[in-house]
Amino acid sequence: MSVTSTTPITEAAPDAGAADRPKKADRPRTGIAPYLQAAPLALILGVFLLVPIATIVVVSFWDYDFARIIPDFVLTNYQELLGSNVTWRTYLNTLRYAAIVWALTAVIGFTVAYFLAFYVRSTTMQMVLFLVCTVPFLTSNIIRMISWIPFLGRNGLLNSALVDIGIVDAPLEFLLFSDFAVILAMVHLYTLFMVVPIFNTLMRIDRSLIEAAEDCGASGWQTLSNVIIPLAKPGIAIGSIFVVTLVMGDFVTVRFMSGGQSASVGLMMANQISLLQYPAAAAQAVILLVTVLLIVAAILRLVDIRKEL
Amino acid sequence: MRKHEPRGGTFIALSIFFGLFVLFLYGPLSTIVILSFQGENGGLTFPMNGVSFHWFGNLFEKQAVGDFGGSFTRSALLGLMVMVTTVVVTLAAGLAFRRRFRGGAFLFYLTVASLIVPSILVSLGIGLLFRILGLPPAWYSSAFGAHLTWTLPFGLLIMFAVFNRFDKSYEEAARDLGAGPWQTFRNVVVPIILPSLIGVGLFGFSLSYDEFARTLMTAGTFNTLPLEIYGMTTNVTTPVLYALGTVTTAFSFLIIILSLVGIVVLRRRRARRLAA
Numbered sequence: 307m308s309v310t311s312t313t314p315i316t317e318a319a320p321d322a323g324a325a326d327r328p329k330k331a332d333r334p335r336t337g338i339a340p341y342l343q344a345a346p347l348a349l350i351l352g353v354f355l356l357v358p359i360a361t362i363v364v365v366s367f368w369d370y371d372f373a374r375i376i377p378d379f380v381l382t383n384y385q386e387l388l389g390s391n392v393t394w395r396t397y398l399n400t401l402r403y404a405a406i407v408w409a410l411t412a413v414i415g416f417t418v419a420y421f422l423a424f425y426v427r428s429t430t431m432q433m434v435l436f437l438v439c440t441v442p443f444l445t446s447n448i449i450r451m452i453s454w455i456p457f458l459g460r461n462g463l464l465n466s467a468l469v470d471i472g473i474v475d476a477p478l479e480f481l482l483f484s485d486f487a488v489i490l491a492m493v494h495l496y497t498l499f500m501v502v503p504i505f506n507t508l509m510r511i512d513r514s515l516i517e518a519a520e521d522c523g524a525s526g527w528q529t530l531s532n533v534i535i536p537l538a539k540p541g542i543a544i545g546s547i548f549v550v551t552l553v554m555g556d557f558v559t560v561r562f563m564s565g566g567q568s569a570s571v572g573l574m575m576a577n578q579i580s581l582l583q584y585p586a587a588a589a590q591a592v593i594l595l596v597t598v599l600l601i602v603a604a605i606l607r608l609v610d611i612r613k614e615l
Numbered sequence: 616m617r618k619h620e621p622r623g624g625t626f627i628a629l630s631i632f633f634g635l636f637v638l639f640l641y642g643p644l645s646t647i648v649i650l651s652f653q654g655e656n657g658g659l660t661f662p663m664n665g666v667s668f669h670w671f672g673n674l675f676e677k678q679a680v681g682d683f684g685g686s687f688t689r690s691a692l693l694g695l696m697v698m699v700t701t702v703v704v705t706l707a708a709g710l711a712f713r714r715r716f717r718g719g720a721f722l723f724y725l726t727v728a729s730l731i732v733p734s735i736l737v738s739l740g741i742g743l744l745f746r747i748l749g750l751p752p753a754w755y756s757s758a759f760g761a762h763l764t765w766t767l768p769f770g771l772l773i774m775f776a777v778f779n780r781f782d783k784s785y786e787e788a789a790r791d792l793g794a795g796p797w798q799t800f801r802n803v804v805v806p807i808i809l810p811s812l813i814g815v816g817l818f819g820f821s822l823s824y825d826e827f828a829r830t831l832m833t834a835g836t837f838n839t840l841p842l843e844i845y846g847m848t849t850n851v852t853t854p855v856l857y858a859l860g861t862v863t864t865a866f867s868f869l870i871i872i873l874s875l876v877g878i879v880v881l882r883r884r885r886a887r888r889l890a891a
Binding site for chain 1: 641644658659660700704705712718722726733734735736744746763771817828844845848
């Protein structure tokens with residue numbers, strides 16, 4: 307199932323890319339069938355992705371007052387946004403979340419995937435453990451966040467344990483509703499997005515390469531750092547794209563786990579939406595989208611995910 | 616390779632790490648399952664004040680929880696709609712991508728972009744579009760579309776993997792025996808990839824059933840279940856919240872288990888037929 311869900315990016319891209327420059331002579335006649343088969347997908351993504359994004363771009367130049375949005379062409383939304391210190395601080399804070407969560411999920415995700423790919427011997431066991439790791443992806447994020455309350459709360463399990471052991475005198479207040487809680491919950495929710503693509507690339511590494519490294523006298527650690535990690539880069543890159551874009555756009559986790567005490571770009575947008583300041587939210591959305599695309603482009607520049615073929 | 620893998624201290628350390636990771640994934644969830652059986656006077660945290668089904672009963676009283684029945688029905692229906700659409704649309708697109716066609720590259724990158732665009736942006740965009748067009752947003756129209764922007768890319772990526780591994784000689788054999796394109800598809804291709812189609816369906820249903828951010832601005836008047844649960848977190852301070860979490864998670868697990876059983880049964884049956 308999801309084992310395979312990320313590999314095709316690398317397998318299909320060159321194929322799809324080649325469609326742009328077909329050599330007419332050696333290409334069999336395609337006919338109308340593929341167009342009919344692809345039409346529903348194109349139609350749905352056109353209506354529910356392309357047009358809405360275009361709408362956001364247009365509305366970001368509109369004017370608004372307390373009750374209406376007014377078609378216009380003004381730059382005030384962008385000026386207010388970029389001219390405000392709050393925006394810059396919020397972006398910095400969101401980038402900080404993204405960096406910390408990325409580092410943690412990359413290390414945890416790689417370690418888990420490495421264990422599954424190289425240290426679990428039977429294929430059945432490998433599948434079962436992999437499923438154990440992916441099942442939470444198919445359950446509700448909101449409930450997985452709520453589930454931290456009994457653990458982290460003022461009278462939660464962790465605090466009672468710490469007080470009982472005598473490490474602290476009074477319950478720690480910062481466990482729930484803090485940056486700590488936000489990052490913990492994000493790592494909890496998003497590590498799967500690292501495990502799956504990394505596991506995929508690790509499974510496709512030719513085992514004879516590792517044998518060769520060992521035969522040449524490489525230690526386990528040298529094999530890991532000189533052979534396995536470089537070969538796992540495409541998987542790490544795909545996982546990183548997932549994690550970074552998820553964190554950059556997140557608002558539920560930040561709102562819920564920080565108890566409204568921390569800010570993120572997504573949360574700022576959600577607040578503008580709830581105040582019906584749609585053009586301001588749209589300008590924010592455009593800037594967020596540009597930021598996310600720049601980060602993705604940077605990751606793709608560093609690692610060619612198609613090289614894996 | 617596998618025979619002489621190092622299995623010493625590293626193996627033990629990594630096993631412990633993996634065990635802790637699984638505990639990290641499932642530990643918090645299990646605490647709310649336990650706490651949903653909290654006694655009538657118990658609170659949101661341990662200790663347990665007796666054991667009861669009180670909070671599960673509470674779920675079905677309107678004053679305790681908003682509209683649990685209604686939101687559950689809507690989410691389940693929406694999940695089914697998204698599931699069927701995802702399977703049909705991505706199967707068709709998967710077939711299309713087996714051949715080269717003009718615009719294929721663009722459609723592929725558009726689908727991948729759908730995964731990268733932050734959910735709240737999709738939500739805002741569709742909400743604005745409906746507002747400008749004067750259409751009322753509703754769970755079966757705007758939210759349905761918003762969910763598809765999340766489930767279709769996953770479905771298509773699974774389809775790519777399926778068709779990459781697909782042995783074309785089965786189709787050639789069918790064609791040599793005189794089967795038409797539709798017969799080949801219906802009697803040869805679909806039966807072979809049926810387990811994967813169940814997987815795509817599982818993704819479609821589950822991702823829609825649990826989606827929050829994309830539903831936020833697109834659900835219209837009536838809440839879906841995740842919106843209802845989120846609303847409860849701000850004003851409900853009793854374990855009824857955990858009871859709701861337990862029930863919906865149990866439902867998710869039920870769907871996952873049924874799908875996995877379906878996949879295993881189909882695979883076994885096929886293996887038996889091939890052996891015979």
